[in-house]
Amino acid sequence: MKALVIGYGSIGKRHCEVLEALVQIDEICLVTSQDVAGKVCYKNLEEVSNLDKFDYFVIATPTFLHLENLKFIDERVSGKIILCEKPLFEKKYKFT
Numbered sequence: 001m002k003a004l005v006i007g008y009g010s011i012g013k014r015h016c017e018v019l020e021a022l023v024q025i026d027e028i029c030l031v032t033s034q035d036v037a038g039k040v041c042y043k044n045l046e047e048v049s050n051l052d053k054f055d056y057f058v059i060a061t062p063t064f065l066h067l068e069n070l071k072f073i074d075e076r077v078s079g080k081i082i083l084c085e086k087p088l089f090e091k092k093y094k095f096t
Contacts, residue, residue, distance in 0.1 A: 055081065
């Protein structure tokens with residue numbers, strides 16, 4: 001399985017460490033403004049040319065970006081596992 005961790009603050013780093021310990025995970029890429037040695041890093045989700053190659057997504061960005069990140073992924077891939085850090089959203093949204 002290939003994983004994409006979106007956000008590389010303290011929680012994103014922790015998710016990355018946990019994923020690295022799993023034998024099922026072949027590759028972990030990051031969406032972060034940081035340069036992380038030994039990792040493929042994208043500055044934003046728009047730079048990820050083939051989102052469909054990832055099986056597992058972790059959204060560990062600031063809470064106010066969660067909905068934007070979820071929508072971006074949901075509009076481009078299906079049948080994937082998405083873990084979104086809590087709280088899910090920073091306010092109540094009305095979905096129609």
